[in-house]
Amino acid sequence: MNIAILGAGIIGVTTAYELAADGHAVTVFERHTSIGEEASFANAGIVAAACMGPWMAPGTAGKLGRNLLTSNVPLRMTRPMAAADLGWVRRWVSACRSDAFATNHARLLQLALYSQQRLRHVSANLAYTFDRSDGHMLLLRTEKDRRHLQHSLDALRELAVPFHEVSAAEARQLEPALHPHTPLVGAIYFPQDEVANCRQFAIIVRDAAEQLGARFEFNTPVTAIDPVEPGTLRIANEASGRRFDAIVLCAGTQSGALLAPLGLRLPVRPVYGYSISAHIPEPLNAPRSGVMDEHYKVAITRLGQRVRVSGSAEIGGRPGHLDEGAIHKLYKVLADWFPASGRLSRGVQVWKGASPAMPDGLPVLGPSRIPGLWLNLGHGASGWTLACGSARVLADQIGGQAPDIDTEGLGLERLKGHGR
Ligand SMILES: Cc1cc2nc3c(=O)[nH]c(=O)nc-3n(C[C@H](O)[C@H](O)[C@H](O)COP(=O)(O)OP(=O)(O)OC[C@H]3O[C@@H](n4cnc5c(N)ncnc54)[C@H](O)[C@@H]3O)c2cc1C
Numbered sequence: 001m002n003i004a005i006l007g008a009g010i011i012g013v014t015t016a017y018e019l020a021a022d023g024h025a026v027t028v029f030e031r032h033t034s035i036g037e038e039a040s041f042a043n044a045g046i047v048a049a050a051c052m053g054p055w056m057a058p059g060t061a062g063k064l065g066r067n068l069l070t071s072n073v074p075l076r077m078t079r080p081m082a083a084a085d086l087g088w089v090r091r092w093v094s095a096c097r098s099d100a101f102a103t104n105h106a107r108l109l110q111l112a113l114y115s116q117q118r119l120r121h122v123s124a125n126l127a128y129t130f131d132r133s134d135g136h137m138l139l140l141r142t143e144k145d146r147r148h149l150q151h152s153l154d155a156l157r158e159l160a161v162p163f164h165e166v167s168a169a170e171a172r173q174l175e176p177a178l179h180p181h182t183p184l185v186g187a188i189y190f191p192q193d194e195v196a197n198c199r200q201f202a203i204i205v206r207d208a209a210e211q212l213g214a215r216f217e218f219n220t221p222v223t224a225i226d227p228v229e230p231g232t233l234r235i236a237n238e239a240s241g242r243r244f245d246a247i248v249l250c251a252g253t254q255s256g257a258l259l260a261p262l263g264l265r266l267p268v269r270p271v272y273g274y275s276i277s278a279h280i281p282e283p284l285n286a287p288r289s290g291v292m293d294e295h296y297k298v299a300i301t302r303l304g305q306r307v308r309v310s311g312s313a314e315i316g317g318r319p320g321h322l323d324e325g326a327i328h329k330l331y332k333v334l335a336d337w338f339p340a341s342g343r344l345s346r347g348v349q350v351w352k353g354a355s356p357a358m359p360d361g362l363p364v365l366g367p368s369r370i371p372g373l374w375l376n377l378g379h380g381a382s383g384w385t386l387a388c389g390s391a392r393v394l395a396d397q398i399g400g401q402a403p404d405i406d407t408e409g410l411g412l413e414r415l416k417g418h419g420r
Contacts, residue, residue: 001245003398004029004233006222006258010040010384011376012250013202013209014391017122019248020212022395027244028214029233031221035206036199039252039383042275042351043198044299044310046290047119047385048136049112050161050190075271078317084256085316088269091359104360105155107409111363112382114405115389116192122388123201126208130200131304133289136193137166137174139337140186145294149188164189177285182336187291195290195301198384225249227262231372246398248374252356255377262370266415268378270354272317275310276330277303277349278342286341298333300341307342309334313355313381322352355380365390366397366411374398375412 001024005012008030020026032038077089095104123130140146156163171187172178206216225247226232232241249255253270280286280302290301298311311333312326327350334342342348357380358364364378376394379386393403393410 001025001398003027003246003248004242004244005248005250006225006233007250007252007254008032008035008202008206008216008218009038009250009252010036010198010202010387011252011379011390012248013205014122014387015248015250015376015394016214016216017205017209017212018391018395019398020209020214022399024398026209026214028209028216029220029222029235030216030218033218035216036202039353039355040198040202041353042277042308042310042349043273043353043384044275044290044308045195045197045301045303045384046136046292046299047116047194047196048190048382049109049116049385050136050156050163050193075313075315078314078323080318081316084267085269088267088357088359089315091267095360100360102155103409104362106159108362108382108386109159109161110405111389111393111410112385114392115386116194118388118392119196122205122208126204128204128207130197130204132194132196133302134191134194135174135288136190136195136290136292137171138188138190138292138294139171139178139184140188141183141293141295143185146185149294153188162190162192164191175287175289175291177287177338177341178291179337179339193290195303196384197303198387200303222251222258225258225262225373230370244372246372246374248376248394248398249368250376252377253354255356255375259368262373264368264370264412266364266378266412267359268356268364269315269359270319271357271380272314272319272352272354273310273312273381274323274326274330275308275349275351275353276327276334277306277308277351278344279347280305280307280341281343282340285338287338291337293333293337296329296333298330300334300337307334307338309342319352319354322350355383357381360414362410362414363390364410364412364415365393366407368412 005028168184221236224234231244256268287302292299309330358378364375396403
């Protein structure tokens with residue numbers, strides 16, 4: 001088939017790879033000059049099959065209204081808020097109910113575990129290596145942090161996800177550069193999680209997809225998916241549309257705007273986060289892999305010669321506006337755990353990114369009800385974790401094969417009242 005992919009973030013690139021590997025003729029359209037310039041640019045890099053659904057844990061929504069930046073609730077509402085963001089928050093609150101959380105968590109986990117397998121499979125076939133390390137640990141500053149986690153840990157036990165509750169001393173053995181003076185009552189260690197550089201991987205996979213015949217057209221904004229002629233893309237500065245047998249929408253936070261004229265109203269909204277990345281002058285002072293401060297919901301990861309600190313989840317607000325408080329928190333948490341790990345005097349990269357998020361925390365994967373239009377979008381806080389599995393599932397569906405995992409609840413059918 002002749003297939004167009006809209007968007008060259010991690011989701012679009014991995015989808016291009018899988019479809020090209022299946023023998024399709026693939027063209028990827030991207031408005032920027034390169035791969036992974038938006039949400040996939042400087043994320044934490046945690047491939048955390050085990051730690052999914054942090055925004056949806058039961059009880060989380062009940063804490064709205066406090067100062068969420070200083071509490072350990074990860075989602076923060078900032079002004080101004082569009083009506084669509086308010087609607088998103090209402091749906092998110094309902095997804096935090098225990099029954100909904102349990103179902104969504106199980107679906108997400110299944111996709112995440114599959115995705116990690118696919119990441120390993122695809123990586124093994126690549127010509128280049130990328131920065132990666134094994135394991136990921138949740139750091140608990142207080143017994144209260146430990147109590148907060150119990151519900152999520154029970155869910156992981158039920159789903160047979162391997163993890164170890166370790167003492168503070170054992171945590172310091174796993175990550176010897178952890179600052180000895182910062183209070184630590186223990187940690188949860190996930191041996192099967194990993195940390196890997198998402199954008200670096202995307203660049204390598206683009207190369208592999210091109211070797212398989214995929215074409216990438218950069219600086220090419222798609223203005224519309226034609227509502228009248230199925231399979232046709234309208235491209236800026238081109239008089240006539242381009243016709244394909246299938247189109248896969250992987251346009252991140254722009255996906256909702258591209259679907260609306262087709263009568264599909266998806267509640268996919270930008271949820272903003274921040275990262276700072278700094279050069280590591282002395283590797284012995286840096287994390288070996290990745291940790292997450294459970295109280296502040298801030299991740300510190302090692303990506304080759306750089307340490308990256310990431311956190312915050314804001315709904316509403318403006319893309320260009322940097323919240324000094326949120327950035328300050330990243331520096332504080334780095335100073336608490338790995339004070340000498342990064343060179344902070346110069347060359348620090350500060351980044352604000354927008355994850356394309358659905359209020360129930362699950363992506364939208366599969367056919368769209370519009371002939372020839374397929375969806376792979378809305379992966380929220382876990383897009384890197386879910387990318388390789390989502391791409392394979394979608395390629396199977398397009399090719400008419402049964403995917404390796406059960407896709408119930410991952411498609412449009414769960415969004416009653418939003419499709420046309
Ligand atoms: C601070 C932060 C930390 C994170 N940490 C992690 C983590 O540790 N682990 C994890 O799994 N996930 C993490 N994530 C989430 C992850 O980064 C995202 O879910 C993922 O990058 C989304 O990928 P995407 O391809 O859907 O979107 P994007 O990367 O945004 O790609 C969409 C692409 O579509 C293009 N596009 C849009 N509209 C058009 C158009 N009209 N024409 C042409 N091109 C178009 C855009 O230019 C863009 O390149 C984090 C996110 C943030 C913000």
